[in-house]
Amino acid sequence: MADHIFQKAGESTWYVRLDVPKDVRKALGNRRVLIQSLKTGMRSEAMVNRLPILAQWKADIEAARSTRKVHREGWQDKVHAKAAEHRQRADTALVEGIRNPPKGSSSPTIETVTARIAQLAADQAELIAHVRTMESETGITGLADRMEAQFSSEPTNMIDGVQAADEITQHYISELSRVRYELSSSEITEAKTIIINPKAYKPRSPITPSMINEWAISLVSQIASEKTRNSHRARLQRISQYLNTEGAPLTFDTIHQFLTSQSAARQTLANYLWSGRDFWRWAIKYNAQFREHFATQQCPFDGHTLPRAGKAAGESYVAFTRVEVETLYKLAREDGKDDLANLIVIGAYTGARLEEIGRLKSDDSIIDSNGEPIGFRINQAKTSAGVRDVPIHSSLIPLYKKLSSQATANDGHLFKGGKNKYGNRLDGLSKQFGRLKKKANFSDLHVFHSIRKTVTTELHQAGVGLEVLPYLLGHENTSFTLSTYSGGCSFEQKLEAIQKLTYDFDI
Structure with missing residues (x-):
């Protein structure tokens, strides 16, 4: 069928x-x-x-x-909470029976004994009735009868009575867990182990895999970059894994301990807190179980003091000087790495990010009335501010036209390359650049992105102001007036600014 x-x-x-x-x-x-x-x-x-x-x-x-x-999800924690609560009551009763026998020399009166017996009988009847109700709701059978038989028999002493009640209650928690959480045979064994010895169990992280997945889905409508979304997810997974490994609750103190355990720079730690705060806000708003548990707790990702000095504060990428960029270009040419040399030239004359250059196609060209390229359009960027029109420096036009004419061999792209899961095509050239700058004795703080800093520095020192720089390089404008009321500078203003760049490239 x-x-x-x-x-x-x-x-x-x-x-x-x-x-x-x-x-x-x-x-x-x-x-x-x-x-x-x-x-x-x-x-x-x-x-x-x-x-x-x-x-x-x-x-x-x-x-x-x-x-x-x-x-x-998280049934182990729920079973553990119930078992720990019971264990505490049972231990208290045992200690009471061992260490605190009835005091005083006078014997209890008939009235007090009768009252105690009546109260005990009422308590027992109420408990049995409650268990019978639970049996009818869950399908568990036999527990109420077993309790009734136990209560009707006279224990030899208080300790035996407590231990017998303890055994029945443990069995009850086990059976209730089996039915309520639909446990498999192996999970039942695990549940019994938790119930018998709750102290040996490490609680699991309240940041569960399914919650992380749901939160990650919600990020699609909030963050355009898949790479940034995946970084968020990875950071939350590391935090959750830490809580699981340590058996620690989700509190300010445990997040502080997590941050302390990371051999990372200030910005990396700040990113963990950024991801944590975003997840916390989402979970409190959209996950009822999480909200019920944590609604009254302050966000554990707020209020942390991160290092501001020393190695732990971290170091940012360092800009190349103009002469250093020229040196890297010459070394690439001497090594026969023409694609790498061309990449350096385009980066130096545009300030574009590596992945932006990698996605650049000849179809993205901006053509003037004479049919000549005067700029190109970056359609996909790290942020919405990165989507922009970039003017082509006059010294770059011959190389740009040459690469555009060869683009059909690269599926329309100016550079040939592969493609990783984030759509970045120039991983190969990025690695070549890493080997080149190492050969030239530059530090780990010098990367291809450092050329972007070079461009920013050169333009700023040439007199290009903040009314043009952010729009040219694809950064958010921090000026309230410009970001709120201005549509941005004109293409002509950006073209005038880019012409202030000068390099000694033998293109």
């Missing part, structure tokens, strides 16, 4: 049928199969009518699975 339709014996009406997977039968009313009349005797019409019904059923199955997954 691959098409999920059939006719009952002696009927002409078609029906749609779908077997209910075993793991969601309970959520769907313990039904093994879903059947509905399609109200037609024509097979072709039945094939059409079945589609929305099947789609709804399958959606219901997926929803049931999702609900079951969320319900089961």
Whole structure:
């Protein structure tokens, strides 16, 4: 029945049928199969009518699975909390029985003994009634009868009575957990281990994998860069892993301990806090279980003091000088790395990021009325501010035209390259640049992005102001007036600014 339709014996009406997977039968009313009349005797019409019904059923199955997954998630912590609570009560009762026998020389009166017996009987009856109600709701059987038999027998002493009650309660928690969280045989064994010795269990992180996945999906509408979104996810996964490994709660102190355990610079630590705060805001707003647990707690990612001095404060990338950029270009030419030399030239004359140059196509060219290229359009960038028109320096035009004429061999791109999962095509040239600058004895703080700093420095020292620089380089403008009320500088202003760059390149 691959098409999920059939006719009952002696009927002409078609029906749609779908077997209910075993793991969601309970959520769907313990039904093994879903059947509905399609109200037609024509097979072709039945094939059409079945589609929305099947789609709804399958959606219901997926929803049931999702609900079951969320319900089961973190079951160990829930069992541990119940077991730890019980363990504390049982231990307190044992200590009370051992260390604090009734004081005073006078014997209790008949009235006090009668009152105690009556109260005990009432408490026992209330507990048994509660357990019977739980049995009817969960399908667990035998616990209430076992309790009743235990209460009716006289323990030899208080300690034996407490231990017997302890054993019954442990079994009750185990059975309740088995039914409530639909535990497998191996999970039941794990649950019993937690119940018997809750102190040996390390609580799991409240930042669960499914929550991280849901949060990551929400980031798609908030952050354009896939790389940034994946970095957010990776940072939260590391925090959650730390909490799991340490068996630590999610508090300000544990996040401080996590940050201290990281041999990372200030900016890296700040990024962990950035990701944590974003996740926290999302979870408090959209995850009911998380909100119920943490709504009254201050965000543990706020208020941390990060290093501002010394090695721990971190160091930023260092700009090359103009002469150093020229030296790198000459070394690349001497080594026969023409593509790398061309990349350095374009970076030096535009200030564009490596990935922006890698995505550049001849179709992105801005052409004047004479058919000559005067600029190019960056359509995809790290931020929305990075999407911009970039003028071509007059000294760069011959190389730009040459690369554009060869673009068909590179699927329209100015540079040949591969493609990693973030769409960055020039990983190979980036590695070549790393070897080149190492050969020239530059530090780890000198990278290709340092050329972008060179451009910024050269333009600023040549008198280009903040009313042009951010729009030319694709940065957010920090000026309230300009960012709020200005549409940006003109292409002509950017062209005039870019012409202030001068290099000794033998192009």
